[in-house]
Amino acid sequence: MISIRNVCKSFGRVQAVRDVSLEIHQGEFFSLLGASGSGKTTLLRMIAGFEPVTSGHIVIDGQRSEDMPPHLRPVNMVFQNYAIFPHLNVRDNIAYGLRRLGIARPRQAAMVDEMLDLIALPSYGDRRANQLSGGQMQRVALARALILKPKVLLLDEPLGALDKQLRDQMQLELRSLQQKLGITFVLVTHDQEEALTLSDRVAVMAEGRVVQVDTPAGLYDTPRNRLVAGFVGNMNFFDGTVRRTGAEALLDVEGLGRMPLNDPVGAFRDGDPAVVALRPEGFTLHPSPPAAAFGVVQGRLQARQYLGGRQLLHIAIEGRTASVTVLRQIARGAEAEQMAEGSPIWLTWPQDALVVLEKE
Amino acid sequence: MAVGGAFGRMNRGLAIYAVAFVAVLYLPILLIPLFSFNAGVYVKFPLEGVTLRWYADLAGRETLHHAFFNSLQVGLVVAIMSTVLAVPAAKAIARYRLPGKRAIVGFIMLPLVVPGLIFGVALLTLLNRFGATMSLATVGIGHVVLCLPFAIATLLPRFEGIDRSMEEASADLGENAWWTFWRITVPTILPGILASLLLTFTISFDEFILAFFLSGTEATLPMYIWSQLRFPQDFPSLLALATLILVFSFVMVFASLRIAGFGRTARREGAI
Amino acid sequence: MSFGGAPAIAPPLPRGRWSGLSGLLHRNEALRGYLLVSPALIVMAAAILMPLATIVMTSFWSVSGYSIDTTLTARNYQAMAEQPMYGVLIGRSLWMAALATVVTVALCYPMAYFVAFHIHRHKALWLIIMTLPFWTSYLLRVFSWKVILGYEGLINTALLGAGLIDQPLTVFLYSQTAVVIVLAHSWAAFALLPIYVSLEKIDRSYVEAAADLGDSPARRFWRIVVPLSLPGVVSAFFLMFIPTVGDYITPAMLGGPDGMMVGNLVQANFGPMNNAPAGAALAIVMIVAISVAGLAFLALTRLVRR
Numbered sequence: 032m033i034s035i036r037n038v039c040k041s042f043g044r045v046q047a048v049r050d051v052s053l054e055i056h057q058g059e060f061f062s063l064l065g066a067s068g069s070g071k072t073t074l075l076r077m078i079a080g081f082e083p084v085t086s087g088h089i090v091i092d093g094q095r096s097e098d099m100p101p102h103l104r105p106v107n108m109v110f111q112n113y114a115i116f117p118h119l120n121v122r123d124n125i126a127y128g129l130r131r132l133g134i135a136r137p138r139q140a141a142m143v144d145e146m147l148d149l150i151a152l153p154s155y156g157d158r159r160a161n162q163l164s165g166g167q168m169q170r171v172a173l174a175r176a177l178i179l180k181p182k183v184l185l186l187d188e189p190l191g192a193l194d195k196q197l198r199d200q201m202q203l204e205l206r207s208l209q210q211k212l213g214i215t216f217v218l219v220t221h222d223q224e225e226a227l228t229l230s231d232r233v234a235v236m237a238e239g240r241v242v243q244v245d246t247p248a249g250l251y252d253t254p255r256n257r258l259v260a261g262f263v264g265n266m267n268f269f270d271g272t273v274r275r276t277g278a279e280a281l282l283d284v285e286g287l288g289r290m291p292l293n294d295p296v297g298a299f300r301d302g303d304p305a306v307v308a309l310r311p312e313g314f315t316l317h318p319s320p321p322a323a324a325f326g327v328v329q330g331r332l333q334a335r336q337y338l339g340g341r342q343l344l345h346i347a348i349e350g351r352t353a354s355v356t357v358l359r360q361i362a363r364g365a366e367a368e369q370m371a372e373g374s375p376i377w378l379t380w381p382q383d384a385l386v387v388l389e390k391e
Numbered sequence: 392m393a394v395g396g397a398f399g400r401m402n403r404g405l406a407i408y409a410v411a412f413v414a415v416l417y418l419p420i421l422l423i424p425l426f427s428f429n430a431g432v433y434v435k436f437p438l439e440g441v442t443l444r445w446y447a448d449l450a451g452r453e454t455l456h457h458a459f460f461n462s463l464q465v466g467l468v469v470a471i472m473s474t475v476l477a478v479p480a481a482k483a484i485a486r487y488r489l490p491g492k493r494a495i496v497g498f499i500m501l502p503l504v505v506p507g508l509i510f511g512v513a514l515l516t517l518l519n520r521f522g523a524t525m526s527l528a529t530v531g532i533g534h535v536v537l538c539l540p541f542a543i544a545t546l547l548p549r550f551e552g553i554d555r556s557m558e559e560a561s562a563d564l565g566e567n568a569w570w571t572f573w574r575i576t577v578p579t580i581l582p583g584i585l586a587s588l589l590l591t592f593t594i595s596f597d598e599f600i601l602a603f604f605l606s607g608t609e610a611t612l613p614m615y616i617w618s619q620l621r622f623p624q625d626f627p628s629l630l631a632l633a634t635l636i637l638v639f640s641f642v643m644v645f646a647s648l649r650i651a652g653f654g655r656t657a658r659r660e661g662a663i
Numbered sequence: 664m665s666f667g668g669a670p671a672i673a674p675p676l677p678r679g680r681w682s683g684l685s686g687l688l689h690r691n692e693a694l695r696g697y698l699l700v701s702p703a704l705i706v707m708a709a710a711i712l713m714p715l716a717t718i719v720m721t722s723f724w725s726v727s728g729y730s731i732d733t734t735l736t737a738r739n740y741q742a743m744a745e746q747p748m749y750g751v752l753i754g755r756s757l758w759m760a761a762l763a764t765v766v767t768v769a770l771c772y773p774m775a776y777f778v779a780f781h782i783h784r785h786k787a788l789w790l791i792i793m794t795l796p797f798w799t800s801y802l803l804r805v806f807s808w809k810v811i812l813g814y815e816g817l818i819n820t821a822l823l824g825a826g827l828i829d830q831p832l833t834v835f836l837y838s839q840t841a842v843v844i845v846l847a848h849s850w851a852a853f854a855l856l857p858i859y860v861s862l863e864k865i866d867r868s869y870v871e872a873a874a875d876l877g878d879s880p881a882r883r884f885w886r887i888v889v890p891l892s893l894p895g896v897v898s899a900f901f902l903m904f905i906p907t908v909g910d911y912i913t914p915a916m917l918g919g920p921d922g923m924m925v926g927n928l929v930q931a932n933f934g935p936m937n938n939a940p941a942g943a944a945l946a947i948v949m950i951v952a953i954s955v956a957g958l959a960f961l962a963l964t965r966l967v968r969r
Contacts, residue, residue: 036676081559083690088676095677098686101562102571114560118578127574128564179564402781409777412770413792416851419807420796422817426810434810480703487696495700499707504902506909508926509946512933513714516721516943536710539703590798597800600912604933613802620806620916633803644798648791 032057032183032215033078038087038097040073040239047073049239050087055183055217060209062218062226064262065236072187074236075219079108079185092182102131107176108185112192113168115160121147121171122156128179146174149208166197173208183215190225202228223263227251235259251310256389260308265343267309267355275301282307282387286351287328292387306388311343311358313384317377328378330355335372346376420637427630434626445631455632458615462596465527465611469534470592474584476535477542482576484543485550500540507600510537515604525607533601538591545590545651549583586651593643597636612636722944731940739944749928749945753952756924759839760907761956763846764854768899770847771855775895776888779862790859797852805913808845812836812917837919845913850906854899861895862888897964901957908953925949 033055040048048070055061063071076082078089080101089097092105107128116124125146129139147153150170155163163171169189176184189205190198206229209216220226226233227247234244235258243255254260257268271284273292280292280299284307292299299305321327330346333354345354357378427446431439449455483489484496502510514533515525523529553576561571577584599613606614616632619625688695723735743749778789796804811817812835819831835841865888873883911926918924925945932942 079559079563080689081562083692090677093677098689100567100685100689101559102565102567106563108560108563110556110560112554112556114554114556116557116560116575127561128566131565131570175560175564405773405777405781408773412774416793416796416848419811419848420799420804422810423803423807433815434813476703476706479699483696483699487692487699489693489696489700495704499700499703501707501711504905505711506906506926506949508909508911508929509718509950510711510714512929512939512942512946513718514710515933516939517714517717519939520717532710536707539707543703593798597798597803599800599802613800616802616806629806633800633806637799637803640799641795644795645791648794649787653787653791653794 032059032092033217034088034090035074035078036088036090038074038077038089039085040070040077040082041085046239048077051236051239051241053234053241053244055215058213058215060206060216060218060229060231062220062230062233063236064220064223064226064233066221066262068238069236070239071219071221071236075108075185075187075217078183078217079106080104105182106185107179107181107183108187109169109172109176109189111187111189113172113189115163115168115171115175117160119159120156121152121158121163124160124171125175125178127175132179142178146178149177150174165192166201169193169201177212177214181214183217184209186216186218188219188221190220190222198225205229227263235262237262253386254308254388257306257308260386260388265311265356265358267311269307269309269351271305271307273299273301273303273305275299286348286355287326290326290382290385298389308386308388309380309384311356314355314357314378314380316344316357316359317379320377321379323379326380326382330376330378332372332374332376344376346378348378423630423637424634427627427634429627432624432627434630445627446635448628449632449635452628454610455612455615458610458612461527461609462612465531465534466592466596468531469538469595470588472531473535473538473542473591474546474587477539477546477587478580478584480539481543481546481550485547486553486555499543502537503540507537511601511604514601518605525605527606527609527611529605529607530602530611531595533605534595534598537598537601538594541594542587542591545587545647546580546583548652549580553579582650582652586647589643589647589650593640593647597640718943718946721940722947724940724943726938726940729937739941740948742941743944743948749948752923752925752928753948755839756908756926756949757952757956759843759922759924760846760904760910763843763850763907764900764904766843767847767851767854767903768858768896771851771899772858772896775855775859775862779859779865780888793855794852797849801849802912804849805845805916808841808848808917809836812841812844836917837922839918839922841917841919842914842922842924845917846907846910849913850903853902853906857898857902858892858895861892861898865891893964897961900960904960905953905957908956909949 033053035051035053035055038048038051039046051070051074063074065071073082077084077097078091080096080099084097087097088095096104116127119127122143125143126139129142134142143156144153147156150173152167152170155167155171160168169192172189186205190201193201202225205216218226218229227250230247232244232246233250235242235250237258243250243259245253250259250263254263254266260266260268269284269287271282274281274283274289281289282292282305283289287307292305320329328348330348332344333347334345336343336345338358340360342359344357344359346357347354355378426434426438428441428443429438430442430444480499484492489495511533514529518525518529518532557575557579558571561575562568566574597613598611599617602611602614603617610618616629619629688698721731722739723737725732725734725736725738774793778786778793782789809816813819814831814833814836816836818835819828822828823831869887869891870883873887874880878886908924909926909929911924911930914922914924914927915930918927926949929942929945929949932938932945936942
């Protein structure tokens with residue numbers, strides 16, 4: 032649906048987007064995830080046509096579009112501040128784009144009514160922008176864009192201005208709307224939870240580049256590098272050194288010991304540094320030494336944080352300066368089993384929970 | 392912050408100064424209406440009684456009426472032309488990343504500081520070279536240039552106040568630049584346009600120096616006043632005329648500055 | 664433990680339809696901006712730069728009889744160098760304008776300070792009140808001063824009435840003093856606004872920080888407010904000084920023979936004396952003199968600030 036080819040954008044000397052290539056498929060909920068200044072919004076604005084590309088190409092629905100003015104592109108956008116026209120009421124806002132299409136007045140009115148129903152604001156047609164709440168403005172902005180039946184709907188941090196409760200509700204509504212309409216959605220967000228909850232696929236951006244494009248599960252389980260791993264949820268990082276003898280490769284990891292390294296393409300050489308990542312929920316805790324030959328390490332409980340029904344434990348292990356964080360569910364009636372701070376504790380982990388990150 | 396007694400005294404001193412400042416600023420101008428109702432021919436104290444004679448006297452002056460309509464005509468054309476030129480220029484200055492913007496703004500604001508005399512004689516010389524006869528049209532040319540900086544300065548804060556995403560949303564919804572301008576930009580900057588029209592009209596209506604050089608045989612209202620200053624017996628009637636013009640100008644400019652939100656945006660106008 | 668997917672093979676790139684002018688305009692924001700300002704710029708260039716160029720050219724011509732001789736000559740400038748009258752006139756104009764400017768800036772500063780720091784409600788209204796007279800007819804404002812300063816004007820009648828003088832004083836009307844007073848009054852808004860803007864921009868937390876560090880009100884005024892508002896004072900100086908040097912209505916109406924300024928002679932050359940080349944040369948010299956005086960002032964402020 033959208034094909035972005037080697038797109039670069041610079042503002043004077045600042046390179047906002049550097050050589051980005053992406054394929055966004057028909058009917059997909061696609062997110063651009065990154066911190067502020069990562070180039071995600073600039074990329075979205077180039078798709079919409081508000082920022083011209085410095086170089087590269089954008090193909091939308093089979094049409095080469097990088098030089099097409101925004102009003103001719105088959106995409107519509109929901110703006111971060113919603114951009115509800117203040118001098119028009121809700122009906123006229125929603126009907127704004129219909130005028131160019133040569134649709135008869137009665138038909139227009141019917142379409143607007145349909146939209147007002149869709150966004151569950153049927154009696155709000157005569158209100159003005161300043162009489163709407165943030166969530167209502169967001170719905171009007173959605174309706175105004177969707178009434179034109181765009182090939183692609185672009186959403187620029189649409190939930191950023193809403194409070195937490197409303198945001199969760201709107202996330203669900205957005206997702207179900209997208210599935211109902213089957214339109215390609217491209218969402219820009221800095222909220223990793225939002226991106227992972229809503230999207231079919233996510234592109235993680237940093238410093239103007241796309242670092243990794245994957246499904247939410249793929250990003251979470253096999254982050255490509257430290258940045259993605261750290262951005263998408265909590266992560267323990269361990270420094271290690273590669274020991275290679277012929278085809279067989281091993282990894283010495285600080286605090287965890289020696290383990291086999293799966294390196295089919297031979298990216299690592301003997302003596303290379305490598306970083307291993309493990310999620311806090313990847314560890315299993317044992318109050319006494321478990322009977323496992325591989326993947327056991329002894330530590331000492333330093334501190335604990337309560338996160339609702341779960342606990343985040345900070346555990347010091349030998350051979351590593353930073354503590355390891357471990358997430359565990361608090362089972363009901365397991366109070367007696369709670370360890371005192373400073374008491375010894377054993378950690379085990381399944382081998383496939385460990386991710387070896389790409390060389391940097 | 393603790394406010395000491397000295398600070399309070401200073402405040403009061405400043406306030407008195409401010410009131411005196413405003414009084415001195417307005418005093419000369421307020422004398423004009425005062426003496427326009429004076430029965431005596433000579434402008435001196437004490438006043439000799441109240442009369443509306445001088446106002447009635449204005450009604451019968453053909454040349455005055457002619458000059459008035461000349462000024463009206465020039466003022467309307469100048470207001471429209473300078474505002475029409477100023478709208479796209481203000482938009483570009485407020486909204487586009489332009490290399491050399493400072494130089495462009497400086498150049499446009501030039502008529503504010505070039506002495507009117509120099510501008511007047513220079514334009515006169517040029518028009519003479521082209522063999523143009525001085526007329527209301529040449530006055531209009533001078534006034535448009537003089538009014539442009541004011542029109543742009545009035546419109547700039549309005550354009551800066553437009554949320555960029557409003558126009559982008561319009562383009563995104565399928566409207567081209569022309570219709571976006573009419574459906575989104577114009578309704579938003581309408582107060583600025585109105586303020587610019589009022590202000591430029593008043594500037595042109597009151598302008599004397601350029602008109603002095605460029606008007607030829609057709610007199611504008613200030614030219615008429617200038618020509619009548621020689622006749623002492625006409626002085627009270629001129630005061631009556633001046634009173635009418637002052638009241639008119641005050642109302643127009645006050646309305647314009649209020650509409651434009653002058654003062655609330657003074658921080659940004661500091662660039663001049 | 665794998666390292667992302669291999670890059671997908673992209674389908675071939677369709678041909679672009681949006682090249683040429685519309686593509687160029689879409690890509691080039693600056694070009695669109697220049698297109699929008701160009702009408703205003705063209706009008707300004709035609710009506711300011713061309714006239715100034717013409718006047719420079721004219722200043723090298725001369726008058727013969729009733730027509731203009733267009734052979735280039737520096738005679739106009741020579742005449743000015745030879746006759747001390749011109750130097751005196753220009754020097755006097757610069758002096759009177761500078762005096763009026765300094766007086767106005769000094770009087771306007773406390774007023775601007777008052778509005779910027781001590782007015783909290785109706786600030787916009789105060790600003791409008793302070794600038795309103797400026798927008799009204801310059802001619803009428805100068806004219807109204809005649810009523811005050813005249814032989815039988817306000818001041819003289821008041822002084823006579825109080826018995827302080829027996830004869831009306833003539834020093835007020837038709838003198839340099841009269842011109843300076845009226846110039847200061849007429850151009851006050853030009854000095855007031857930039858000073859106000861620079862004062863208004865000062866972050867109040869600086870002043871509070873100085874107070875917190877133990878400065879008295881007077882000391883924080885001198886150490887914080889004055890230095891930070893200096894740019895506004897400098898631009899006030901320029902905004903007022905430049906146009907007042909070239910003023911000719913005020914001296915013509917109130918100056919008398921001693922109060923004449925260079926503008927009056929320029930005007931006379933273009934008017935009754937019918938010697939446009941000489942007037943043009945004088946106008947050029949006036950612009951140069953203003954520029955030199957302005958640059959000197961700028962250099963002086965740099966020196967003081969260092």
